[in-house]
Amino acid sequence: MSTVPGQAIFRDVPEPKRLGLGRKVWNSRFDYLYVAPALIVMLIVIGYPIYYTIELSFFNTPASLALSAKQFNGLDNYVTILSSPIFWKVTWQTVVWTVVSTFFAFMLGLGAALALHREFVGRGFLRALLLIPWVVSAVAASYVWKWLYHSDFGAISAMLSGIGLIDRPINFIDNTNTSLYALIVVNVWKEFSFAMIMLMAGLQTVPDTLLRAAQVDGASPWQRFWHVTFPHLSGVSMVTLLLLAVQNFNSFIIPWIMTGGGPAGSSDIWITHIYQLAFGRQRWGVASAYAVILFIVMMVLGYFYVRALTKGDEARAGA
Amino acid sequence: MTMELSAGAAKRRGAGGWRWAGRIFLVLLLGFTVMPMIWMFITSLKTGFAAMQYPPQWWPAEPTLDNYWRLIDPSGTVGRDFLQYFWNSIWVSTLTTILAVVVAVPAAYAFSRFRFPGRTFLFFAVLLRNMFPAVVFLVPLFILMKALGLVNTHGSLILTYLTFGLPLAIWLLKGFYDNIPVQLEQAARIDGATRFQAFFLIVMPLSTPGIIATSIYSFIGAWNEYIYAYTFLTRHDQMTLPVGIQRFFSENATDWPGLMAATFMMSIPVVVLFLVLQRYFVRALTEGAVKH
Numbered sequence: 001m002s003t004v005p006g007q008a009i010f011r012d013v014p015e016p017k018r019l020g021l022g023r024k025v026w027n028s029r030f031d032y033l034y035v036a037p038a039l040i041v042m043l044i045v046i047g048y049p050i051y052y053t054i055e056l057s058f059f060n061t062p063a064s065l066a067l068s069a070k071q072f073n074g075l076d077n078y079v080t081i082l083s084s085p086i087f088w089k090v091t092w093q094t095v096v097w098t099v100v101s102t103f104f105a106f107m108l109g110l111g112a113a114l115a116l117h118r119e120f121v122g123r124g125f126l127r128a129l130l131l132i133p134w135v136v137s138a139v140a141a142s143y144v145w146k147w148l149y150h151s152d153f154g155a156i157s158a159m160l161s162g163i164g165l166i167d168r169p170i171n172f173i174d175n176t177n178t179s180l181y182a183l184i185v186v187n188v189w190k191e192f193s194f195a196m197i198m199l200m201a202g203l204q205t206v207p208d209t210l211l212r213a214a215q216v217d218g219a220s221p222w223q224r225f226w227h228v229t230f231p232h233l234s235g236v237s238m239v240t241l242l243l244l245a246v247q248n249f250n251s252f253i254i255p256w257i258m259t260g261g262g263p264a265g266s267s268d269i270w271i272t273h274i275y276q277l278a279f280g281r282q283r284w285g286v287a288s289a290y291a292v293i294l295f296i297v298m299m300v301l302g303y304f305y306v307r308a309l310t311k312g313d314e315a316r317a318g319a
Numbered sequence: 320m321t322m323e324l325s326a327g328a329a330k331r332r333g334a335g336g337w338r339w340a341g342r343i344f345l346v347l348l349l350g351f352t353v354m355p356m357i358w359m360f361i362t363s364l365k366t367g368f369a370a371m372q373y374p375p376q377w378w379p380a381e382p383t384l385d386n387y388w389r390l391i392d393p394s395g396t397v398g399r400d401f402l403q404y405f406w407n408s409i410w411v412s413t414l415t416t417i418l419a420v421v422v423a424v425p426a427a428y429a430f431s432r433f434r435f436p437g438r439t440f441l442f443f444a445v446l447l448r449n450m451f452p453a454v455v456f457l458v459p460l461f462i463l464m465k466a467l468g469l470v471n472t473h474g475s476l477i478l479t480y481l482t483f484g485l486p487l488a489i490w491l492l493k494g495f496y497d498n499i500p501v502q503l504e505q506a507a508r509i510d511g512a513t514r515f516q517a518f519f520l521i522v523m524p525l526s527t528p529g530i531i532a533t534s535i536y537s538f539i540g541a542w543n544e545y546i547y548a549y550t551f552l553t554r555h556d557q558m559t560l561p562v563g564i565q566r567f568f569s570e571n572a573t574d575w576p577g578l579m580a581a582t583f584m585m586s587i588p589v590v591v592l593f594l595v596l597q598r599y600f601v602r603a604l605t606e607g608a609v610k611h
Contacts, residue, residue, distance in 0.1 A: 021436060028435035030514075035441065038426035038485060045460070045482045046448055052459035065462065112348055115341035126345065128597055130352050135593045137543035139561040140582035144355045147362065147575055155358050158374040169373060189351065201605035221337045250452035253545050271454050278458050279550060291455045302447045309446075 050295070056288035063282035070285070077289035086265070086273075093180055094249065094269040097187075101248040104188045106241055109195025114225070116196075117203045127200070134193040142257035145186045149173050149258075173259050176266040183267050186254050191247065195240050202236030203229070238308040246301055270294060356586075363387070363580035370575045386580035397566075401581065403556055404563035407473065408585075411559055412541035415477050419484035419537045420530060427492030428518060432501070442493075448486040453546045456482055464551060475551045476559070480544060484537045491536060491603050495529030496522065532603035535596055539589045560585045 019027070057077055059070040081087050116127055133141065148156050149172040157169035172182040206229050214224045252271045255261060261268035261276060268276075270290070278287035362370055364382040392398035429435070430442050460479050461470075469475035503525070504517040512520065545561040552558050564585065567578035593600060 024436045028433065031429055031433040031435040034425035034429035034433070037422045038445075038489060039441070041422055041481055041485060042445070042448070045478060046456065048463065049456040049459035049482075052462070053455060056458065065465070067462065108348065111344055115345045118338075118341075126349065128594055129349060131593070131597065131601075132356060132590060133352055135539060135589050136356070136586045137545070137561055137589070139543070139545050139564070140359075140586050141355070143564075143578055143582050144359045147579065148355060148358060153371055153373050153375060153575075155375055161374070189355070193352075197601050198605060201601075246450045250450075250454075252452065252454065256546075271452050274454050275457070275546075278454075284458055288458060291458070295451065295455060298450050299447075302450050305450065306443055306446070 053288045053291050053295075056285055057292045058289075059285045061284040065282070065284065073285070077286045078293075080286055081289055081293070089265065090268050090270060090273045093267070097180060097184060097251070097269050098245055098248045100181075101184050101187045101191065101251075102241060102244045104184070105191040105244055105248075106195045106237075108188065108192035109240070110199055112192070112196040113199035113203055114229075116200060127196075130196060131193045133190050138190060138253035139257060141186065141190055142254050145189075145254075146173070146258050149182060173267075174263055176264050179259050179263060179267040183255055183258055186258065187248065187251060190254070191244060194247075195244060198236055198240040198243075199233065202233045205236075206232040235308070239305070242301065242305045242308060246298070246305075249297075249301075359579045359583050359586075362576055363583050365576045367574060367576055386576045387584070389577065390580055390584060397577070400555060400563065400566065401584075404558050404560045405584075407557065407563075408542055408559040408561075411473050411476050411480070412538045414473075415480040415484055415541040416534050416537040418477065419481055419488045420534055422481075423485055423488035423492055423533070424523075424530070425518075427489045428496050428522065430489065431493045431496035432504075445486045445489050449483065449490070453483070457546065457550060460547075461550060470551055471554045471557055473557065476541075476544075476548055479547045479551070480541045484540055487540070488533045488537055491533045492526070492529055494603065495526050495532075499525050528599050529603065531596065532599035535592055535600060536603065539592070542589055 056070075058072060058074060060073045060076070061067065062069045112130060116123055116130075148154055151157075151169055151171040151174060154169055154172075156172070157166065160166045160170070161168070171178075173179050210228050211224055214228050219227065249269075250271060251269065252275065255267050255269060255272050256275070259267045261272040274287050274290045274294070277283045277290065361378065363386050364384070365376070365379045366381070366383060366385070369376055369379050369381070389395060389397045390401045393402055430438065430445075456479070460482075464470050464475040464479075467475075469478070499522055503521050507517040507521050508514070543561065544559075548559045548562045552562060555563070560581075564578065564581045567574045567581060
């Protein structure tokens with residue numbers, strides 16, 4: 001197994017090969033004491049809810065949440081979801097929301113990381129300013145953008161008319177054609193700086209010598225980026241893209257506060273839809289079935305995430 | 320660094336154009352980033368009447384701090400509520416942070432140092448939690464909190480905030496422990512310290528920056544949390560800021576300047592915390608994903 005040099009000193013017994021599992025567990029019994037508090041808390045606040053969600057998804061539940069009255073109904077909740085046209089509409093909107101937000105957040109973040117990579121006066125300050133949207137609460141961000149988009153007094157409409165593009169205020173978020181995209185802009189604003197810091201850290205791992213060698217060989221800035229920098233960033237990029245996609249897929253606050261999924265469900269995504277099913281319409285069983293499907297989707301993404309991370313570990317171990 | 324050389328070489332190959340493109344891009348991006356924050360502030364200085372004009376006043380003709388006074392004046396209803404929400408937010412975030420860090424420190428240390436069976440599985444289970452949205456846990460946790468009689472109390476928030484605070488804290492702290500050389504503890508062990516003493520006396524002090532960074536993360540996460548607070552709390556005196564400020568919306572009229580002043584006040588603590596300590600902050604975040 002893993003052999004950190006000198007690891008044996010932390011054990012009462014040096015680790016011999018081919019120890020039975022029971023024996024290994026027993027030898028590590030003191031190790032578990034360190035993890036136990038965390039595991040107990042996680043079992044209560046995470047393990048139990050997951051179990052309970054799966055259970056509820058097979059039941060017809062009363063609106064009152066008097067759960068003694070719940071009735072087993074097999075896969076009915078799942079059938080209800082998959083046969084509903086709303087499910088497919090919301091799924092499509094979730095895909096658009098996730099993919100478009102992730103793409104633009106990543107590209108803006110990459111651009112910012114590259115532009116900030118070179119030393120210059122005020123770079124640290126600029127980086128800090130660019131990170132502010134990421135720190136500010138999504139609730140604050142949602143209200144400000146709602147105000148910026150306001151259909152009568154909105155600053156964005158005023159700016160657009162100031163440069164002569166429009167002659168009267170536009171209704172960005174109360175319009176079924178534009179609401180989803182208006183929210184995506186807010187989301188990109190909120191998230192791009194996450195990509196920026198990840199990629200800035202990644203850029204520091206690109207060996208200077210390689211870049212200089214490429215320069216001496218006459219490679220253009222674009223060629224240097226494409227053939228030297230970019231391949232070195234692939235590991236970080238994978239992790240960043242996955243995390244962004246997961247975050248976006250799981251978004252709640254921005255759509256909930258800005259439009260509540262409306263108008264006419266045009267900016268509804270999975271998470272807001274589940275919330276509406278559970279706490280708006282009290283359909284706990286159906287909402288739970290939704291959550292279970294979401295859970296499965298996340299497990300698949302999680303598999304790739306863990307793989308991307310462990311690949312980094314292997315590369316590091318090899319280096 | 321061979322600054323002059325590379326600068327000269329770059330110029331010959333026309334990289335100056337790229338650099339200018341980079342600068343222009345940064346300026347535009349900065350505008351995009353800070354414009355909403357500036358507009359938040361400007362609006363907060365307006366009277367309700369001044370805010371309702373089109374085209375808007377880019378700078379209020381008669382700027383006023385009245386919106387802020389209303390928020391912090393405990394003799395008015397708005398002020399009383401706002402100060403209560405503010406206090407609730409500080410209380411909940413602080414307690415969550417302390418709990419998360421105290422529980423996460425030994426766990427992260429064990430994940431970093433010990434090789435017990437099930438370690439990898441448990442660690443990735445912890446990590447994967449951060450991929451699941453709050454909504455997945457919301458219905459069962461709501462039922463659990465109802466059963467425990469914790470709905471409408473801060474206890475429900477502190478407990479549920481651990482669902483995201485704890486995994487994140489473990490993950491961040493493990494990154495820090497990985498960077499502290501094992502040899503330091505070995506030396507202490509040889510000098511006769513127990514395993515626990517080695518951890519407590521040698522490793523803990525060295526990981527202070529990590530603990531600071533993790534605490535800030537945890538605090539900001541709890542401070543900004545909305546969905547659990549929105550679901551579990553209906554009593555006004557219990558609400559935290561993200562939920563409480565919705566009061567500035569009433570059915571027929573929204574007090575936009577008041578709302579903007581409130582969101583501005585709500586943003587100040589986290590932005591200041593972050594600006595002061597961002598060096599730790601950024602390092603902690605990227606440590607896990609990028610190692611060199």
